[in-house]
Amino acid sequence: MVLGGAVHVGFSCFSSCISSLSNGGLSRKFSSTKLHKPLAMASMSNDPIREWILSEGKATEISRISPVGGGCINLATRYDTDAGSFFVKTNRNIGPSMFDGEALGLNAMYETRTIRVPKPFKVGSLPTGGSYIIMEFIEFGASRSNQSELGRKLAEMHKAGKSNKGFGFDVDNTIGSTPQINTWTSDWVEFYAEHRLGYQLKLARQQYGDSTIYERGQRLAKNIGSLFEGVVIEPCLLHGDLWSGNITSDRNGEPVILDPACYYGHNEAEFGMSWCAGFGGSFYIAYFEVMPKQPGFEKRRDLYLLYHYLNHYNLFGSSYRSSAMSIIDDCLLMLKA
Numbered sequence: 001m002v003l004g005g006a007v008h009v010g011f012s013c014f015s016s017c018i019s020s021l022s023n024g025g026l027s028r029k030f031s032s033t034k035l036h037k038p039l040a041m042a043s044m045s046n047d048p049i050r051e052w053i054l055s056e057g058k059a060t061e062i063s064r065i066s067p068v069g070g071g072c073i074n075l076a077t078r079y080d081t082d083a084g085s086f087f088v089k090t091n092r093n094i095g096p097s098m099f100d101g102e103a104l105g106l107n108a109m110y111e112t113r114t115i116r117v118p119k120p121f122k123v124g125s126l127p128t129g130g131s132y133i134i135m136e137f138i139e140f141g142a143s144r145s146n147q148s149e150l151g152r153k154l155a156e157m158h159k160a161g162k163s164n165k166g167f168g169f170d171v172d173n174t175i176g177s178t179p180q181i182n183t184w185t186s187d188w189v190e191f192y193a194e195h196r197l198g199y200q201l202k203l204a205r206q207q208y209g210d211s212t213i214y215e216r217g218q219r220l221a222k223n224i225g226s227l228f229e230g231v232v233i234e235p236c237l238l239h240g241d242l243w244s245g246n247i248t249s250d251r252n253g254e255p256v257i258l259d260p261a262c263y264y265g266h267n268e269a270e271f272g273m274s275w276c277a278g279f280g281g282s283f284y285i286a287y288f289e290v291m292p293k294q295p296g297f298e299k300r301r302d303l304y305l306l307y308h309y310l311n312h313y314n315l316f317g318s319s320y321r322s323s324a325m326s327i328i329d330d331c332l333l334m335l336k337a
């Protein structure tokens with residue numbers, strides 16, 4: 001998608017490992033093979049993907065292997081078998097921690113039994129280096145899902161996906177290719193100021209020497225507290241990178257969301273990518289029927305866009321700087337900070 005002269009690339013790669021994941025009631029269990037050492041690699045199957053599909057995947061025959069287009073960082077492949085189809089992504093350069101993070105996010109969303117996401121089955125290392133993830137293959141429908149259904153199901157996911165550890169996630173992950181820090185924090189304002197705005201502002205200063213945006217942005221980050229007065233903020237499971245490239249529908253027209261950058265946060269932060277998500281009025285009406293709109297929602301909307309504009313500035317360069325800067329200036333003015 002072309003935005004403001006630059007290309008938005010929505011992709012999600014996470015870091016760190018999954019130690020435990022509950023299974024979603026399917027007979028194929030999610031598992032992660034951590035084989036980082038050369039010694040372990042030596043004993044690895046030449047084709048761990050085929051091996052898994054023909055064992056735990058319960059297939060006896062792979063009838064077809066075909067490429068799937070659309071992804072930017074990973075190679076995507078469809079495996080058709082007598083036990084159904086599997087969707088596989090491989091990356092020749094990055095270890096399994098990235099896909100472990102993706103699987104952890106997908107699994108957390110899957111477990112809410114609300115909006116449809118592919119069930120992750122297996123993450124592991126490739127014998128030639130790199131890693132893979134095997135997940136449920138979803139046949140996409142011809143049209144985009146119904147907007148009100150999307151709004152309702154997303155709200156149901158936010159409502160169902162709660163955390164008792166505060167705001168954050170069990171692993172750090174990435175937003176685009178930028179690290180996304182998910183250190184558990186009890187206070188949302190602190191989490192958002194430090195791990196979302198603060199992290200991106202530091203990055204902008206580091207890579208562009210942009211001390212103007214850094215200083216004004218930090219001033220804003222220190223003053224956002226009043227935007228949340230009287231608001232009840234519970235940690236909700238967020239997809240984290242919800243733009244049109246990560247939203248589709250299945251053959252029944254049910255909404256499907258893919259490629260997450262999950263964490264537990266304020267539900268309104270999910271709309272941070274709304275400038276390229278195409279959410280219409282019926283989406284928001286259905287959403288707020290399940291997750292009622294909180295006072296001051298409109299005043300916080302730009303603050304949540306800011307994180308993603310800053311990320312786009314850091315990823316794609318100066319064409320996004322002015323959008324980020326004008327949000328910062330407008331918010332500073334509104335807050336008289």
Ligand SMILES: Nc1ncnc2c1ncn2[C@@H]1O[C@H](COP(=O)(O)OP(=O)(O)OP(=O)(O)O)[C@@H](O)[C@H]1O
Nearest residue numbers: 010011070071072073074076087118136137138259
């Ligand atoms: N579970 C799935 N079943 C069928 N097709 C899928 C599935 N997940 C993703 N796809 C398709 O495969 C394409 C590539 O997947 P994805 O976007 O996750 O790749 P990526 O390279 O990891 O991410 P990015 O697009 O952010 O670079 C998507 O555009 C989508 O059309």
